[in-house]
Amino acid sequence: MTQPSSTATEAADNQPSPAARQLLRTSATPLADAVLKVARRDIASFHALPLSHGRSISNSPTREAYEALFGTAQLAADVSYSGTMLDSFFRPRGPLRDAQRLAAETFGADMTLFLSAGTSTANRVALAALTRPGSRVLADRSCHQSVHFALGSLAVDVDYTRMRRCCDDCPRTFADLPCLLDAFAKAAASGRPYDTVVLSAVSYDGVRYDLPTLFRAMAEIHPTVSVLVDEAWGAIHRFHPTLRPLTALHAVRELKLTDPHLPMTVAVTHSAHKSMSALRQGSYLHLVGDRETQERTAQALFQHHTTSPSFPVLASLDLARAQAETEGEALLDRSLFLARTLSTEIETDPRLSAYRLLGPKNHLTDPSLLVADDPTRVLVDIAGLGVTTADFRRLLFDDYGLYVARESGSAVLFHVHIGVDEATMLRLLDALRTIQRTYRTASAALTQGTADHFIIAYPPGIPITVPGERMCDRTLDELNALRTSGSEIYTLYQPQTAQLSTAGLE
Numbered sequence: 001m002t003q004p005s006s007t008a009t010e011a012a013d014n015q016p017s018p019a020a021r022q023l024l025r026t027s028a029t030p031l032a033d034a035v036l037k038v039a040r041r042d043i044a045s046f047h048a049l050p051l052s053h054g055r056s057i058s059n060s061p062t063r064e065a066y067e068a069l070f071g072t073a074q075l076a077a078d079v080s081y082s083g084t085m086l087d088s089f090f091r092p093r094g095p096l097r098d099a100q101r102l103a104a105e106t107f108g109a110d111m112t113l114f115l116s117a118g119t120s121t122a123n124r125v126a127l128a129a130l131t132r133p134g135s136r137v138l139a140d141r142s143c144h145q146s147v148h149f150a151l152g153s154l155a156v157d158v159d160y161t162r163m164r165r166c167c168d169d170c171p172r173t174f175a176d177l178p179c180l181l182d183a184f185a186k187a188a189a190s191g192r193p194y195d196t197v198v199l200s201a202v203s204y205d206g207v208r209y210d211l212p213t214l215f216r217a218m219a220e221i222h223p224t225v226s227v228l229v230d231e232a233w234g235a236i237h238r239f240h241p242t243l244r245p246l247t248a249l250h251a252v253r254e255l256k257l258t259d260p261h262l263p264m265t266v267a268v269t270h271s272a273h274k275s276m277s278a279l280r281q282g283s284y285l286h287l288v289g290d291r292e293t294q295e296r297t298a299q300a301l302f303q304h305h306t307t308s309p310s311f312p313v314l315a316s317l318d319l320a321r322a323q324a325e326t327e328g329e330a331l332l333d334r335s336l337f338l339a340r341t342l343s344t345e346i347e348t349d350p351r352l353s354a355y356r357l358l359g360p361k362n363h364l365t366d367p368s369l370l371v372a373d374d375p376t377r378v379l380v381d382i383a384g385l386g387v388t389t390a391d392f393r394r395l396l397f398d399d400y401g402l403y404v405a406r407e408s409g410s411a412v413l414f415h416v417h418i419g420v421d422e423a424t425m426l427r428l429l430d431a432l433r434t435i436q437r438t439y440r441t442a443s444a445a446l447t448q449g450t451a452d453h454f455i456i457a458y459p460p461g462i463p464i465t466v467p468g469e470r471m472c473d474r475t476l477d478e479l480n481a482l483r484t485s486g487s488e489i490y491t492l493y494q495p496q497t498a499q500l501s502t503a504g505l506e
Helices: 006-013 018-027 030-039 052-057 063-077 095-107 118-130 145-153 177-189 211-221 235-239 248-258 291-304 311-348 389-400 422-448 473-484
Strands: 111-115 136-139 157-160 163-167 170-175 196-200 207-209 226-230 265-271 283-288 356-358 371-373 377-381 406-408 411-415 454-458 462-465 488-492
Touching: 030 063, 030 095, 030 311, 052 063, 063 311, 095 111, 095 283, 095 311, 111 118, 111 291, 111 311, 118 145, 118 196, 118 226, 118 265, 118 283, 118 291, 136 145, 136 177, 145 196, 170 177, 170 207, 170 356, 170 377, 177 211, 196 211, 211 226, 211 248, 235 311, 248 265, 248 283, 283 291, 311 356, 311 377, 311 422, 389 406, 389 411, 389 422, 454 473, 462 473
Parallel strands: 136 157, 136 196, 196 226, 226 265
Antiparallel strands: 111 283, 163 170, 207 371, 265 283, 356 377, 377 411, 406 411, 454 462, 454 488
16 A cells, blocks of 8 residues: 655645634635735726725815715725726626625525625515516515515506514514415405515614524425515624524525425525624625526626725625624624623613613514524613613713614614624613703602702802702793703712701792
8 A cells, every 4th residue: 555655645735624623714804804915906997986095085175074074995995896806896806706605605695695785686686587577576564665666667567565563662663474375365266376575683772683583484485486585674683593493504405405396496595784893875785596696696796786886895795704603603702692691781770760761571472473682782771761762862862972862752772793892882872861850750749749969060069959949841842942051960969957948949
């Protein structure tokens, strides 16, 4: 038997282990590396993008503002090279192709496309690829506006499902999924099945759909159906074992393990910047489908996406995938813990008694609804403060540097994403307690008619109310005016050593 040469033996010994190869694969960022490489070169372009490398502003008084906003690295990375110089966006053959293949493998898709024009564009591309003139489409009424507008521009026949509300005191709404399945089954039984179904499976308000059950039911009724799942708010869910089972790509892969020849096509759109470390407008479009559908999707991308994609945005999708694959579970562990912490503090801390949790603890527990909660979302009713949600959001932003986007009725939504750390959560809790001390006591005193504490604005440091003083609407108006002007509001209790008379002061 021929013995291997010493050189061959050394080469075999130097091969990375399977674990090392996996780490190398997951940490690889081919597109980001390629963009960084060209950004570091002093390349002068005779094509477009005069701003690249800051050339068009080199002697401009605006340069300082540009660099303060974007940094020299961003200006260098924003390039317009295409084709073999970097890669073709619509027919990639180099680092973009490699990055998209890594993403497809990571998410469990047959094909993944990177988009730099947002998930609104990704939804249009997907629907153009999945439908044909005359297609029958059953659409989730709760889908993003981009879906409704795209369907309106296609020559398709659209039916919408009805909506249902979580409950009387919770503003969350979602599709009536049992009704959707019933309509889907009746259409198939009538001989006019729906060709495409559109689902909004992870909502802004924190409702997730039971996609394994939905896919299984649709596959049994009409196995050739195409499904678009808008998971704009749930891209990161793929990377945590608690959240992964309800994701679309995991659900369809599990279904195809039991039936490898299942012809169902599933497209999934992810607004990566909403939950992953991607730049704004970075979006993934994933497809589980045959070669023909993949080609139709590539053609639809060419028809609907800008021909001037942002390479920094595309590179951030490459980096976001690598980070999520290596760190995603740990980051989500922190998010889940901090979301539970916020909920627990609101439920148990008397200094937060003006706030009331809404949502998953008491709702969405009926399995027949085919929905579940997103545990990274905390929906909080603030009616007990005596201020509007608009004023509450403004107060958090102006006085505490905290931004909350979603308000519904008397509730606001806190999205505890992977960018929220322990220090940020402590800052939020401190802000909520301070706001309660100021506003709940003032509104309670107004209801009772008499204050039992000092309310002091600083500056100027003069009490707005003193213990025993009658309260009126004018008091709250004055407090709001002072806060808007920059004053800090303090509520102080002090034992009374003398009977206070407010005669003549009203």
